Amino acid sequence: EVQLVESGGGLVQPGGSLRLSCAASGFTFSDHNMDWVRQASGKGLEWVGRSRNKADGYITEYAASVEGRFTISRDDSKNSLYLQMNSLKTEDTAVYYCARDSYGSGDYWGQGTLVTVSS
Amino acid sequence: DVVMTQSPLSLPVTLGQPASISCRSSQSLVYSDGNTYLHWFQQRPGQSPRRLIYQVSNRDSGVPDRFSGSGSGTDFTLKISRVEAEDVGIYYCMQGTHWPLTFGGGTRVEIK
Numbered sequence: 110e111v112q113l114v115e116s117g118g119g120l121v122q123p124g125g126s127l128r129l130s131c132a133a134s135g136f137t138f139s140d141h142n143m144d145w146v147r148q149a150s151g152k153g154l155e156w157v158g159r160s161r162n163k164a165d166g167y168i169t170e171y172a173a174s175v176e177g178r179f180t181i182s183r184d185d186s187k188n189s190l191y192l193q194m195n196s197l198k199t200e201d202t203a204v205y206y207c208a209r210d211s212y213g214s215g216d217y218w219g220q221g222t223l224v225t226v227s228s
Numbered sequence: 229d230v231v232m233t234q235s236p237l238s239l240p241v242t243l244g245q246p247a248s249i250s251c252r253s254s255q256s257l258v259y260s261d262g263n264t265y266l267h268w269f270q271q272r273p274g275q276s277p278r279r280l281i282y283q284v285s286n287r288d289s290g291v292p293d294r295f296s297g298s299g300s301g302t303d304f305t306l307k308i309s310r311v312e313a314e315d316v317g318i319y320y321c322m323q324g325t326h327w328p329l330t331f332g333g334g335t336r337v338e339i340k
Contacts, residue, residue, distance in 0.1 A: 153318075156329040216282070
């Protein structure tokens with residue numbers, strides 16, 4: 110059974126940093142591109158970025174709203190995806206989901222982890 | 229960025245009746261490989277999003293066949309042939325053809 114479990118969310122002050130993790134199981138993690146998607150409370154879905162697999166050169170891509178502040182990485186040996194978030198802003202407050210990419214979008218999603226940026 | 233426009237914003241439906249959601253993109257979603265990366269997601273209250281349809285018309289595993297997707301180019305539709313109570317939630321279209329990936333604003337399906 111495919112499972113994605115996010116962790117690492119919490120309360121952080123503006124300008125601070127946080128690192129989210131996504132633990133994957135039930136599939137060959139190294140074969141898949143992986144996405145981060147976020148959702149502010151009561152709002153729609155916003156794609157944050159993608160980590161491509163080894164076959165695609167481990168390329169990472171980001172939304173303009175987070176480029177230069179967020180960094181996506183992965184450790185295929187640990188079946189894990191990460192999101193390092195620096196210089197956090199209040200508008201980064203959201204539930205962050207990781208999703209497995211298949212056929213160009215997320216076919217499996219985690220339960221999400223809440224990040225709150227507030228003083 | 230490609231803008232995804234969904235309509236209606238809210239869709240009250242009688243149980244057992246059909247429902248249809250429109251999604252329009254500001255650019256063609258046909259990729260250079262010939263595929264069209266337009267996908268549909270359902271988000272039930274309090275749950276994570278779930279993909280229903282990938283690449284316009286392909287149902288994901290376990291998705292009831294009352295859900296169907298169609299369209300081409302810039303104009304796409306998600307149809308529910310007979311709405312059931314468990315279909316209540318917000319539906320999003322998403323394009324994966326152009327970077328950055330973008331979602332529609334969502335359509336809330338509710339029971340009358």
